[in-house]
Amino acid sequence: MILTGATPLQKTTSHRVVLPFYGYAALAFLLACLLLFFSSGAFQLHYFNPHTLAITHLMALGWGTMMILGASHQLVPVLVEGRLYSERLAWLSFVLAGLGIPLLVGAFYRFDMGWPALVGALLINLGLLAYLLNLGMSITHNSNRSPYAAFILVAICWLLLTTGLGAVLVLNFSWPLLEYNSLAYLPMHAHMGIIGWFLLLVVGVGARLIPMFLISKYTNTPLLWAIFGALNLGLISFILFTLCGHPLLLQIIPPLLVGAGILLFGYYCYQAYRQRIRRQVDAPMQVSLLSIALLALPLLLALLLVLFYAGDHNRLVLLYGFCIFFGWLTALILGMTFKTLPFIVWNRVYHLQCGRGKTPSPKDLFSERQFRAMAFCYGSGFIGFALGLLLQLPLLLKASAALLIAAAFLYTLNVARTIWHKPQRA
């Protein structure tokens, strides 16, 4: 065959770079659910306790961040229309972050803020620095100045600020570097990660992928820039108010700005859904869309906390964090995994057999039955645990954590089935 054209066909990122991130994240999620089960009692204590900190960091770094890192190495070329700068840097970020996360999480679990925590934090920061360099070079190497690229680049900067501050907070336990103890900076550290990293990145990537997967005609670049502004301004104002102090009345500004950004993104997704060409919406896409709606829960809790409790109500704070990490973020990843992973594996296995209609389609690489069972266990586990938290019911917490373990187990099984798929004829 002769392949020509003014614009050459661009190579995508190798599956060898991407798949380890997926495998790592799946195992981290399973482990986090196991910890949730065995440490469910910790959710009846103050939110600043070793087991809650360990679970939160395992969910944020091992599950959320590792999954996003893996998927973005594959998706960034599609999003910014430029190839990934270096697969070696991608490997480096996997190895460094992959080694650092268990060190840090283990240290939190034992609440030993000595060298394992420091080395873990250092390795994670180095891994993310490699990631920033890799994606930054990928984005700046092409002339595309899309809002998606801005979302991704700024989100990675927020991630580095989050983990950088995290490392300082770890140091601050042993050597007082900051004016106050580490607990005082925890809300800032958490929101830099939640809004700056997770939310900005999810909005940037979702704004491109959701219409793409729905085959929707909808695009709205000015709206995306408005969301970008609202989220960043909300976060910056929150940091400034935290650092400089503020009248109580102004506390409402950051959640209002972030809330406006979230509502606008919800509107964007709704329009993309309404203007879709493909009528049928598959199960993974349904779960992904549900996750956007789940954003309303932490937003509502944030407003409640600010308006009525000056940000300090232990049970609501725990519920707020749970709704973010086990609600919105987990639902999104559970859905999006089976919108991206099967294509990556399919491309590896059936790359030369695309035609003829005799090969299985990507959606045949995972079990939809298992996916639906996972979604049921996850949904009931999430609702049960949230209620258990709110009403402080230890038995409900335990039973719901068991359901979440079942969901994580089914998810990991389905991921493994997809990754190790063997070629077959349909």
Place this chain on the structure above:
Amino acid sequence: MTSTTPLAEQIARATEALRQVIDPEIGLNIVDLGLVYGIHFPEAENRIRIEMTLTSQFCPMGEAITDSAAELIREAFPELEPEIILVFDPRWGHHLISEEGLQYLNS
């Protein structure tokens, strides 16, 4: 044999061959998806030229789609060398999906 076949018939045969290439992401064949811009049989050249695009320049399935298109064309026209020309101007858009394609997606 090919040289005696009328051009319209040759193009129809090539179109049918390309109709077997399914975009794995969308589940629709590349002809009805509007990815094929043109099929040419250059005179005095022993080749068939397919002018086509992808839904995105960095479509992860790009290589699989172009390779399969070439393979199926080679099967339909064993005496000709397939030449795939990738074009990104004009860019692919939803308006290029055929009526049949829209019906399939709406079903």
